[in-house]
Amino acid sequence: MDTALRSQIEQLAVDNGADSVGFVKAQVFERARKALLERRDLGLASSMQFTYRNPERSTDPYQMLPSAKSIVAITFPYASSAGKNYEDYPGQGEGVVGRFARHDYYSDLRAILDEIAALLKSQGFKAVTSSDSNALVDREVAWAAGLGWFGKNSQLLTPGRGCWVVLGEVVTNADLVDVDPEPVADGCGSCSRCIELCPTDAIVDDGVIDARKCLAWIVQGPDPIPLEFREAVGTRIYGCDECIEVCPPSESGLQLGGNTSPSPYRDTADLFWILQVDDDQLLKEFGAWYIPKRNPDFLRRTALVCLGNSAVEKDIRTPLVLEKYLSSDNSMLVGHAVWATKRLGLDRLLDSASFDGSVESVAYELSAEVDPRLADA
Ligand code: B12
Structure with a gap:
């Protein structure tokens, strides 16, 4: 094992803003592979692709680098208490952005991974990076590298920060590990606040998310937003942090700051503008x-x-915007505009000349109502 190189990597990562650095031998991540296949078969993956598209590939670092020997895993702190919380709403036309997306933290993290890869290459080794991609299961790697424990909300929690870290890794043919580290002990204990307080009961077992109910997926996925969950979406325009905000170790992690004022930073998005x-x-x-x-x-x-x-x-802008979408060519948008119009008590707009109540849009609403995936949920 190259102890000097390992120390150099650690130093480089921390100097560039990483919160923690871990090392693990390259290996096929069998537990994650099994979980991906089982959860996909149960329908828990909804229409998600990502690591569910090809679990064999996403759990096998040798497909990234056939000569792989070691994996360097890093965590990068992404949250601070800056900005609005979901609890500050309903607002006057602003959507709340999940903390992970308020700044491009992944780009900051990838810059560190690139630095590590460049160091390895400068010493004649091969190195391939990955973060939040389909190539590798980041949480399982970070867990195996001894960086944190799996929470009941399925997130990887690190001592001190809780869930507020994004993850990434460098797969290399350098020999950086003698013995794999001990896993970090479970820090959740009997706490199950995340399960109890998830707005849609999407945590169906300890560490298991049903993406069909998870607002984080529902607001960014390619499906109509199920009628059953539209009120629960609230004003979440992107991401959902609920199972993290209520998590005690993460609550204290938020106070640590870390990235207190990264620039640019966006905690809300203007719905009228969108x-x-x-x-x-x-x-x-x-x-x-x-x-x-x-x-x-x-x-x-x-x-x-x-x-x-x-x-x-x-708001005088509301009827203008709704009328625009009630007469859209896109039946998905007409369906969601009908819902918003009714929810705001502006049903009179549905009688106006611009909304033709076409068969297509009404059919769309009905199909969302009898969405077979909801019947299973
Ligand atoms: C698909 C995906 C999603 C999906 C599904 C999430 C899910 N839980 O499956 C959706 C779109 C919903 C999502 C949402 C979010 N995501 Co996401 N997502 C991913 C992605 C692309 C793949 C995850 C994956 O493969 N899951 C597959 C399953 C099998 O893995 P798992 O849930 O970790 O399961 C493990 C545990 O169950 C554990 N385990 C086994 N037995 C047991 C027993 C017990 C008791 C326990 C507790 C655990 C446990 O082993 C399993 C296998 O590893 C990764 C990036 C990547 N390439 O890895 C990011 C990633 C997981 N997401 C991330 C983030 C930040 C989020 C959000 C917070 C964003 C937001 N605010 O909206 C939310 C959080 C929602 C949540 N509670 O997960 C971070 C997580 C960082 C962290 N500290 O954990 C990742 C790692 C991206 C990154 N590189 O930083 N995400």
Whole structure:
């Protein structure tokens, strides 16, 4: 094992803002593979692709680097108590952005991974990086590298920060590990606040999320937002932090700060703006977000639900925006606009000339109502 190189990597990572660094031998992550396959078979993955698309690949670092010997895992702190909380709402037309997306923390983290890879390459080794991609299961790697424990909310918690860390790794053919580290002991104990307080009961077992009910997936996925969950979406335009905000070790982690004022930083997004501008403007502004098929209509769909849940019924912009979507060519958007209109008590707009109540849009609402995935849930 190259102890000097290992120390150099640790120092480099910490100097560049990593919170913790761990090392583990390259290996196939069998537990994660089994979990991915089982949960996909049970339907818990909803329409998600990511690591569920090809579990064999996402749990096998040798597919990233056939000569892999070691994996360097790092955690990067992403949250501070800065900015609005979901609890500060309903607002006057602002959507709340999940803390992980308020700044492009992944880009900060990837810069550290690139530095580590460059160091390894400068010494003649091979190195491939990954974070939040389909290539590797980040949490299982970080757990195996001894960086944290799995919480009941399925998040990896690190001592001190709780859940507020994003994860990434460098797979290399350098020999950096003699013996794999001991796992970090469970820090949840009998606490189950995340399970009890999830707004949609999406945590169906300790550490197991049903993505069909998880608001984080529902607001960013490629499906209509199920009628059953539209009120629960509230004003979450992107991401849901509920199972982290209520987590005691994470509550204290938030107070640590870390990235107190990264720039640029966005805790809210203007729903009226989202519903008014064109595709190019939306992709330019929110390009770092996961938007299915890069189609901004999915963002507009979520914005309509957030608008319906806001205190905007008296705002003069509201009827203008809703009328625009009630007469949209996109039946998904018409369906969500109908919902928002009714939720705001503006049913009179449905009688106006601009809304033709076409068979297509009514059919859309009905199909959402009898969505077979909800019947299973
Ligand atoms: C798919 C995905 C999602 C999906 C599904 C999440 C899920 N729980 O499955 C959706 C879109 C819902 C999502 C949401 C979020 N995500 Co996400 N997501 C991913 C992604 C791309 C893959 C995750 C994966 O493969 N899951 C598969 C399952 C099998 O893994 P697992 O849930 O970790 O399961 C393990 C445990 O169950 C454990 N285990 C086994 N037995 C037992 C027993 C007990 C008792 C326990 C407790 C655990 C346990 O072993 C399993 C296998 O490893 C990763 C990036 C990546 N490439 O890894 C990011 C990632 C997991 N997401 C991340 C984040 C930040 C979020 C959000 C907080 C964002 C937000 N605010 O909206 C939310 C949190 C919601 C939640 N509670 O998970 C971070 C998590 C950081 C952390 N500290 O854990 C990751 C790692 C991205 C990153 N690189 O930082 N995400």
